[in-house]
Amino acid sequence: MDVLSDVITVARTGRPVSACVRWHAPWGQQFASVPGSVAFQVVLEGSCWLLSPQATPVRLGTGDVLFLPHGSGHTLADDPATSATAPACSPEDPELSESYASDSVDRSGCGGPVTVVLCGAYQVDRSRTHPLLLTLPDLIHLPADPYRHPELQAAVRLLAGELDHRRLGTGAIVPALLDTLLLYILRIWLAEQPARGTTTGWAAALNDPAVTAALHAIHQNPAAPWTVAKLAAEAGLSRAAFARRFSAMIGQPPLAYVTWWRMTTAARLLQETEAPLRSIAVQVGYTSEFAFANAFKRTHGLAPGSYRRKR
Structure with a gap:
C-alpha cells in the first residue's frame, strides 16, 4: 500500500452510497452538512449552478467534478434564482442522503432542460482520518478536461453505467469504482498544487521524492524499528535536513508520525479483525503487549480491548 491508498483505506467505514439523479428544470436541491463523511458530485449531462451564501455562484458543466472532503453543505440548482428544496440529508441520517440511497432517481419537474448528476458519499471514522484529508479545503472543483484527466472521466463513465444498468457483480463493482474515483480526484488535486506555489503541507510532501x-x-512497514536516522537514509538526506523538511511539510516530527500511523493501523485491525492483541501489537512494532496497550490508550483514550468492544 502507498500513502494515498492508505488515506482511503484507514478512514472509510461501512459501504459507500451513490446514485445517478436526473433533475428536470426548474429545480434546486440543498445538501446539508454531514460531519464524518466525504462526498462528491459529478455532472454527467446538462449544467447546473453551485450556490453558497458565502461565495459567488459557480456554473458547472458536463464532466465537472465537485469533491467535498469534509461533507460540507452545499446547494445545486438549475439557475441561481431557483428556490432550493429542503436538505436531502441531515447530520443524524446514517445513510448520508436519500439522494444517494438508490441507484437511479428521477426528479421529474416541469419538463425543462435535464441535468443528470452522479452523487456519492462515504462515511469516515473521524478518529482514524488521515491528516491529508483534514488539511484539504472544504470544496474542490475539478472542471471537465478529458485531455488532462482521461482516467477520471473514464471512471465516471464506468460508475454511471453500473448505476444506470444493474447487472451481475454491480454490488462489488460500484464500491471499487467509488474508491477509484476518489483516488483519481485526490491524485489530480495533489498533482496540481506545485504550480500554485505550495511549499508546505501534504500536497507538497507527496510531491517531494525524499519525504x-x-x-x-x-x-x-509500521513495525520496523524506525529512527530518524533510518528514515533519513530512506529519504536520501542527512538526519538534520530530513527532520526539518519532514516536520515542515507534515506538521509533526517523523517519529510522532510513526506513532500516529502505528496507532491508526492498530485501531483499524481492532475494528475489522479478530486478531489477538498480542498479534496486533507485533504488527505495529511492539514486542510488549503492555507497552502497546499504554501507547494505544494515550492516543485513543481507551484500552485496546475496550476500543474493540465499543466499536
Missing part, C-alpha cells in the same frame, strides 16, 4: 520515500517506508 514521499520516508512516508512509503513507514506505511509499508
